Amino acid sequence: MPQTVKGVIARAKGSPVEVVDIVVPDPGPGEAVVKVEACGVCHTDLHYREGGINDDFPFLLGHEAAGTVEAVGEGVTDVEPGDFVVLNWRAVCGTCRACAKGRPWYCFDTANAEQRMTLADDGTELTPALGIGAFAEKTLVAAGQCTKVDKDAEAAAVGLLGCGVMAGFGAAVNTGNVGRGDSVAVIGCGGVGDAAIAGASIAGATTVIAVDVDDRKLSHAKGFGATHTINSKEADVVEEIRNLTGGFGADVVIEAVGRPETYEQAFYARDLAGTVVLVGVPTPDLKIELPLIEVFGRGGALKSSWYGDCLPSRDFPMLVDLYRQGRFDLEAFVTEKVGIGDVEAAFEKMHGGDVLRSVVVL
Template identity: 75%
Template sequence: MSQEVRGVVAPGKNEPVRIETIVIPAPGPGEAVVQIQACGVCHTDLHYKQGGISDDFPFLLGHEAAGIVEAVGEGVHDVAPGDFVILNWRAVCGQCRACLRGRPWYCFNTHNAQQKMTLASTGQELSPALGIGAFAEKTLVAAGQCTKVDPRAEAAVAGLLGCGVMAGTGAAINTGNVGRGDSVAVIGCGGVGDAAIAGARLAGAAKIIAVDIDDRKLQTAQKLGATHTVNSQQVDPVAAVRELTSGFGVDVVIEAVGRPETYQQAFYARDLAGTVVLVGVPTPQMKLELPLLDVFGRGGALKSSWYGDCLPSRDFPMLIDLHLQGRLDLGAFVTETIALDDVEKAFERMHHGDVLRSVVVL
């Protein structure tokens, strides 16, 4: 049976979000209805609101979420009603060329719920952000988007693994292959950059250099594991990173901004045969220019990190366990908890750089 719940909808490009009554269908084959307990306010939701991802308005926003499975459809076996889950936007298919080659974290055919949620007032179909739509009391997803984790974790922190924290920690651990004793620089210390710092610390990096233009963010980066900080508005970040590494540069640079100028800084701040990981998301108009001889001559690897190259079924439970052991402070990423009605204000605070993460708690 379908049901009606409250949700945050972006009606049109750059229009203020509003609370709407939405219709959640009963789960069909391979689908699940999840009662949302908490959902982080991510920059990606703001990009949807601004029309920066697509023009398939109206959007049901929210995707960085945790909650309880309420019901499942036919053929669902991995999760059951009552399970505490983190939602993900990489529901691997198991059949594409990446999955069949044993690389499901590159799955090219991730799937979402087949049925559509709709506006109760008009019947208009909603486009759920990243196939999730979790700024709502309940949402409909593909069952593969539900990853069961230890229910002892608080939903307000667990849900952050659904996007930003996973993207950052995965950029360090999975994509960057940071290892014991490595030196690492992270350019851009927002939520994803700070998660990369926490991931580098988990991996055993000996030196972790945080680079940003905001001293407040650099202070937070130190709390999450940075051993050194560089304010790139005050000094040349490449020269500063080299000075901190005996003139060589670091083994791994994680670029968490997504701009050509910061990518160039990352490229030249690494040691010979070092690795650059791009996890910041650029806009379609951005172009990068590098001397091809430098690309050849410096060697190493230039990588992009999609969702931290994560496999949710592997990585979410592991990171929750580390959190419960006190080795990964997910609570440090939560600046404030808010209600559904406060999402528009949270976007404004995000603009001003006043929060690391606002989290909607239902």
């Protein structure tokens, strides 16, 4: 039977979010219903509310989530009721041209649930954020969006792997290929940037430079493994990174802001043949101009990182294991735990830079 539960929606561009009754249908073929235990408040949810993603209102917000599978539809074999899972927004198809080439982390045909959840009062179909919609007591997803992990893990912590933490960690380890002895600079020390710092440190980087305009964020970055910090309001970022790397520049520079000016800093702050990784999400209107001779003459690689180029079935359990071993402090990303009615207040705290992550606990 379809179930009526509480969920957080954005009804119109810029309007405050609302807690309303939503209807979650029984899972169809290839689908699963998940009882959500915790869901992080990500900046992407705010982008949805502000119309920065698309205009398919009303949105059911929330996507950095962990919970327990309650029911599965026909043909689902990878998860079953009772499994503790982290939700992901790139359920690979296994058959597209990227998957066929053995690069499923680039899958071009990822899956979402076919059915839509609806408003209980009038049946309006909801658009789930990133195909998940987890600011809700229960949600309907494609079964491939459920990644089974250690059931004893803290839901509020491991749910963050569903987006920001995985994006940052993967930008360093998967996209940037950070290795032992490398020097790494990370520009932008929010949740994604701090996860990149943690990833670089775990991968064996010996110099990890955190760059931000906020001294509070730089202090947090040290806790995730930064060996040096630069306040970009007070110093020339490129010059300081070079000073900290023997005059050469960093082997890998990760841009976690998504702005032309910070990308240009990343471009010039890398060593010859070094790598720039863009993981900060730019708005559609932004453009960058670089001398083509510099692009050629510096060699190396300019990369974009999609979801940390992760494969959830491979990476989520591994990162949860690192967390359970005490080697990756996922709980340090959780600034506060809030209720389902506190999402709008959590958005306000984002603007002030007061939190790494607010996490809704259901």
